[in-house]
Amino acid sequence: EIVLTQSPATLSLSPGERATLSCRASQSVNTYLAWYQQKRGQAPRLLIYDASNRATGIPARFSGSGSGTDFTLTISSLEPEDFAVYYCQQRFSWPTFGPGTKVDI
Amino acid sequence: QVQLQESGPGLVKPSETLSLTCTVSGGSISSHYWNWIRQPAGKGLEWIGRVYSSGGTNYNPSLKSRVTMSVDTSKNQLSLKLTSVTAADTAVYYCARRYSDGSGYYYDAFDIWGQGTMVTVSS
Numbered sequence: 001e002i003v004l005t006q007s008p009a010t011l012s013l014s015p016g017e018r019a020t021l022s023c024r025a026s027q028s029v030n031t032y033l034a035w036y037q038q039k040r041g042q043a044p045r046l047l048i049y050d051a052s053n054r055a056t057g058i059p060a061r062f063s064g065s066g067s068g069t070d071f072t073l074t075i076s077s078l079e080p081e082d083f084a085v086y087y088c089q090q091r092f093s094w095p096t097f098g099p100g101t102k103v104d105i
Numbered sequence: 106q107v108q109l110q111e112s113g114p115g116l117v118k119p120s121e122t123l124s125l126t127c128t129v130s131g132g133s134i135s136s137h138y139w140n141w142i143r144q145p146a147g148k149g150l151e152w153i154g155r156v157y158s159s160g161g162t163n164y165n166p167s168l169k170s171r172v173t174m175s176v177d178t179s180k181n182q183l184s185l186k187l188t189s190v191t192a193a194d195t196a197v198y199y200c201a202r203r204y205s206d207g208s209g210y211y212y213d214a215f216d217i218w219g220q221g222t223m224v225t226v227s228s
Contacts, residue, residue: 001166034214043199043218044150055204055216087150091213094165095140095152 002026004088004098011103019075021101023088028068032091035064035073038100039084047086048073078103107132109200109219117194117226123187127200127219134158134176138203139183140215141174143196151196155203156183190226197221 003026013019023033031051036044046055048064051071061076075082083105088098113125127139141153154164156174164172173186187194204216 032213034212036215043201043221044215045218046204046214046216049204049212049214049216055214089150089214094163095213097150097152099149 001094002029002090002092002096004090004096006086006088006098006101008101009099011101012105013078013103014105015078015080017078019073019078019082019103021073021075021086021103023066023071023073023098025069025071025090027092029090029092031067033064033066033071034089035062036087036089037082037084038087044087075103107202107217109202109217111198111200111219111222113198113222113224115223115225117190117224118228119191119226120189123185123190123194123224123226125185125198125200125222125224127183127185129181129183134178134181134183137205138211139174139176140201140203141185142199142201142215143194144199144221145196153185153187153198192226195224195226197223 005024007022033051035048038044052064063074065072085100085102087100108130110128117123135158138155140155144150156162162174171188176183199221200219201215202217204212204214
């Protein structure tokens with residue numbers, strides 16, 4: 001099983017600041033990595049697929065990068081609605097998710 | 106716009122079988138992979154498995170011995186059965202669609218999710 005590790009566990013920032021979230025895989029997943037945003041009481045929302053492609057309707061302030069074992073989700077300038085938990089997900093063998101990074105104020 | 110809605114009992118007794126249905130509206134169930142994913146309260150996400158519209162399945166190895174998924178194209182529904190449940194199976198259960206760009210290529214991400222249904226295992 002491929003294990004995903006996310007850091008930091010919590011990121012405390014203010015609106016307008018830049019957020020950089022990390023996801024590391026226990027072995028290479030090529031670029032088969034996705035990012036999701038989850039707000040309290042809601043289902044996850046797909047942000048990024050294949051490491052760097054924004055899903056339909058996702059604002060340009062969200063960007064993804066990386067390949068192999070190290071990946072980054074960047075939010076260029078935080079909006080109030082961006083404070084949430086973010087998960088990465090890979091699909092080698094079977095899909096697994098990271099433990100999440102909480103972005104809060 | 107495709108929407109997913111999970112339904113089923115909110116309370117299941119230990120050792121019994123959890124049965125959930127996901128109804129797909131606003132689009133066809135055909136030519137898509139449909140997934141079940143769960144999330145215990147305050148915890149992360151766990152992929153349970155997926156079923157293709159033709160009936161083929163893949164399951165998480167850790168749950169494979171207890172999981173059965175199926176699809177009913179006439180009703181535009183998919184179902185999940187999880188046997189011999191314990192308290193560890195208490196979670197919000199989501200159905201989700203594997204993302205496809207419409208050209209027949211399937212990405213390894215989930216683009217449409219249901220709102221989720223809470224299932225508690227307790228006597």
